[in-house]
Structures are given as C-alpha cells and as structure tokens.
Amino acid sequence: MATTRTASAHWEGTLFEGKGTANLETSGAGQFDVTWPARAEDAGGKSSPEELIAAAHATCFAMQLSNMLAQAGHPADSLDTTSTVTFDPPSITGITLTVKGSVPGMSDEDFRKNAEGAKETCPVSQALKAVPMTLEIQS
Numbered sequence: 001m002a003t004t005r006t007a008s009a010h011w012e013g014t015l016f017e018g019k020g021t022a023n024l025e026t027s028g029a030g031q032f033d034v035t036w037p038a039r040a041e042d043a044g045g046k047s048s049p050e051e052l053i054a055a056a057h058a059t060c061f062a063m064q065l066s067n068m069l070a071q072a073g074h075p076a077d078s079l080d081t082t083s084t085v086t087f088d089p090p091s092i093t094g095i096t097l098t099v100k101g102s103v104p105g106m107s108d109e110d111f112r113k114n115a116e117g118a119k120e121t122c123p124v125s126q127a128l129k130a131v132p133m134t135l136e137i138q139s
Contacts, residue, residue, distance in 0.1 A: 050086075057128065080101075095134075097133065099138065
C-alpha cells in the first residue's frame with residue numbers, strides 16, 4: 001500500500017538575506033526556521049535542507065538495517081546511526097553514514113555486509129544515488 005507524506009516550505013526575501021520555514025505537514029511534528037547563513041555557514045539554531053535529508057537518511061537506513069538483521073536471524077538490540085550530509089554550494093557533495101550496532105550472535109563481518117546492503121537498498125539511499133556515499137562502522 002502506497003503512502004504519501006507532505007512537508008512544505010515558506011520563504012520571504014532574497015536567497016542571502018531572506019528567511020523561511022520548513023514544516024512537517026503530515027505528522028505536525030515541527031516547524032523549522034531556515035536561512036541561507038544557517039545552510040551555508042553556522043547553523044545558529046536553525047535547520048537546513050541538508051539536515052532534514054540527513055535525518056531522513058539516518059532513520060531510513062536504521063530501519064532497513066534492522067529489518068535485514070532480523071531476517072538474518074539476528075535482531076539488533078540497538079542501532080545508532082548518523083548521516084552527515086556535506087553541502088558545498090551549490091551542491092550536496094557527499095554523504096557519510098556511520099552506524100554502531102549491538103547485535104547478539106552476529107560477527108563483525110556479517111554486520112558489515114548487512115550494513116552495506118542496507119546502505120544500497122534503503123529507499124532514501126536509492127533516492128540519493130547521485131551523491132557519493134560512504135559507510136563507516138563503529139565498534
């Protein structure tokens with residue numbers, strides 16, 4: 001069954017002097033202030049498209065990896081994932097996923113293989129294929 005999710009943005013002013021908001025419409029979970037300086041310089045308590053992409057990617061990857069580990073007979077006790085999106089105006093130039101997992105009974109090699117598989121197959125990774133992506137495993 002297909003689902004849809006909606007977010008919206010409102011912007012006022014020019015790119016460099018203006019300001020706006022990003023809204024998570026479907027969930028109503030939040031409204032985030034955005035500005036060019038927050039995107040390209042210091043965040044200063046504001047968000048950016050890249051931070052929102054990073055949040056979506058870290059969550060999607062963790063969910064995909066969790067499912068893959070359970071299917072392999074080794075459900076994770078926990079997974080901690082970080083997605084770091086690099087913005088070098090005017091482009092997103094790279095993404096690094098970092099994961100640490102507590103997976104009883106699974107070898108480090110098998111964990112790495114599953115993590116690599118999750119990186120390749122999570123829907124957000126699929127949508128971001130145009131960007132160079134790396135995976136780091138923490139122990």
